[in-house]
Amino acid sequence: MASxxxxxxxxxSVKSTQQITRxxxxxxxxxxxxxxxxxxxxxxxxxxxxxxxxxxxxxEGINVAPPEDAAKAALIVVIASDRGLCGGYNxxxxxxxxxxxxxxxxxGLSVGYFAVGKKALxxxxxxxxxxxxxxxxxxxxxxxxxxxxKIAARMLSDFQSGAVSEASIVYTQFKSAISQxxxxxxxxxxxxPERPAGAPAAVPIDYLVEPSRAELVPVVLRSYLEAAVFNAxxxxxxxxxxxxxxxxxxxxxxxxxxxxxxxLEMNRARQAQITRELMDIVGGAEALRx
Amino acid sequence: xxxxxxxxxxxxxxxxxxxxxEEVTVTGPLGQFGVLAEHINFISSLVPCALEVKRSxxxxxxxxxxxxxxxxxxxxMTVLASGAETPASIDRAAAEADEREAxxxxxxxxxxxxxxxxxxxxxxxxxARAAASGTSRASH
Numbered sequence: 383m384a385s386x387x388x389x390x391x392x393x394x395s396v397k398s399t400q401q402i403t404r405x406x407x408x409x410x411x412x413x414x415x416x417x418x419x420x421x422x423x424x425x426x427x428x429x430x431x432x433x434x435x436x437x438x439x440x441x442e443g444i445n446v447a448p449p450e451d452a453a454k455a456a457l458i459v460v461i462a463s464d465r466g467l468c469g470g471y472n473x474x475x476x477x478x479x480x481x482x483x484x485x486x487x488x489x490g491l492s493v494g495y496f497a498v499g500k501k502a503l504x505x506x507x508x509x510x511x512x513x514x515x516x517x518x519x520x521x522x523x524x525x526x527x528x529x530x531x532k533i534a535a536r537m538l539s540d541f542q543s544g545a546v547s548e549a550s551i552v553y554t555q556f557k558s559a560i561s562q563x564x565x566x567x568x569x570x571x572x573x574x575p576e577r578p579a580g581a582p583a584a585v586p587i588d589y590l591v592e593p594s595r596a597e598l599v600p601v602v603l604r605s606y607l608e609a610a611v612f613n614a615x616x617x618x619x620x621x622x623x624x625x626x627x628x629x630x631x632x633x634x635x636x637x638x639x640x641x642x643x644x645x646l647e648m649n650r651a652r653q654a655q656i657t658r659e660l661m662d663i664v665g666g667a668e669a670l671r672x
Numbered sequence: 673x674x675x676x677x678x679x680x681x682x683x684x685x686x687x688x689x690x691x692x693x694e695e696v697t698v699t700g701p702l703g704q705f706g707v708l709a710e711h712i713n714f715i716s717s718l719v720p721c722a723l724e725v726k727r728s729x730x731x732x733x734x735x736x737x738x739x740x741x742x743x744x745x746x747x748x749m750t751v752l753a754s755g756a757e758t759p760a761s762i763d764r765a766a767a768e769a770d771e772r773e774a775x776x777x778x779x780x781x782x783x784x785x786x787x788x789x790x791x792x793x794x795x796x797x798x799x800a801r802a803a804a805s806g807t808s809r810a811s812h
Contacts, residue, residue, distance in 0.1 A: 438715065605741060605754065609684060
């Protein structure tokens with residue numbers, strides 16, 4: 383049995399770990415709330431944009447296909463976190479990224495990753511995966527419109543120059559604080575909005591369009607892409623904080639369990655020591671009397 | 673006859689303004705235009721500009737929007753801006769410095785360079801910001 387002093391030292395160390403994990407849990411909870419608020423605030427914009435894009439992209443046959451001579455390649459944007467200590471968040475996401483890559487390779491496309499977050503970059507470097515672009519240390523917040531704009535611009539310029547024939551994004555969908563699911567979505571070429579079977583086709587609205595449809599469509603496309611990327615970033619941010627909160631919560635309760643079992647062990651060791659000392663005293667007294 | 677119409681100004685980070693207005697003035701690629709009640713269904717892209725809203729009663733509110741899309745549909749107007757800020761939140765000196773910098777950059781560029789359009793956008797935004805911060809300063 384470990385000595386009393388060693389056990390005391392171990393309890394102190396677990397206690398300080400517990401303090402850290404508890405603090406991290408509180409921070410993650412606060413950030414999660416902020417990310418959720420941002421997610422809710424971004425909804426009116428995406429809804430209004432989807433309405434405009436829908437009526438514009440369906441009203442006339444516009445060209446959303448890549449250039450004829452586009453390289454058979456795909457750009458995959460992977461949104462992971464910069465920091466660890468968030469449970470299986472990154473490993474689940476990176477597994478989805480590999481899956482997305484295999485799906486693209488089955489179609490005969492060569493793949494380049496756009497790694498967002500240090501954890502994605504480290505992983506791709508380790509596995510020697512092709513990295514076309516990167517963005518790490520996006521502190522303090524991942525979900526910013528500036529970053530979304532940067533990613534969308536890269537996707538669009540690669541697509542329009544014919545460097546890639548499609549672009550996808552892999553991120554973690556935020557369902558609730560305790561449930562997140564990694565997903566991948568193809569953003570380019572733009573999929574025509576699907577109509578539920580049996581639903582009447584939307585009546586195209588007659589719009590006066592300025593300056594012209596041909597000039598307006600790229601603007602709508604860019605905004606649409608930016609909004610989609612921004613949404614993915616916000617979901618990823620919320621998921622990361624949710625995963626961290628859950629991980630830190632279980633770490634804190636593990637620490638509590640460890641402290642309880644060490645305390646029990648410590649009390650036993652102390653009792654054993656007291657008994658041993660008593661035996662010594664009694665033994666000594668007996669010896670003197672004899 | 674309806675003299676006011678519904679305006680919604682939204683950005684990716686939230687709804688900036690929602691309410692009944694008399695007139696909206698913004699700038700598209702073909703120049704400045706105004707929207708009154710009972711406008712025809714209409715879509716236009718927007719360049720970085722000052723968006724002026726005249727509310728019923730004559731009060732005028734301004735935002736600087738950094739490009740986007742304006743839509744009028746069935747008498748209601750939606751402005752999808754990639755960003756919107758109030759003139760009071762703009763630092764005039766910084767905006768003027770940005771304007772000078774973008775102006776110098778664009779003077780050294782040929783129109784065929786791929787970054788020309790983005791730089792022109794930056795210049796227009798800086799110009800709109802500097803001008804708007806000036807008007808708000810003057811009115812105080």
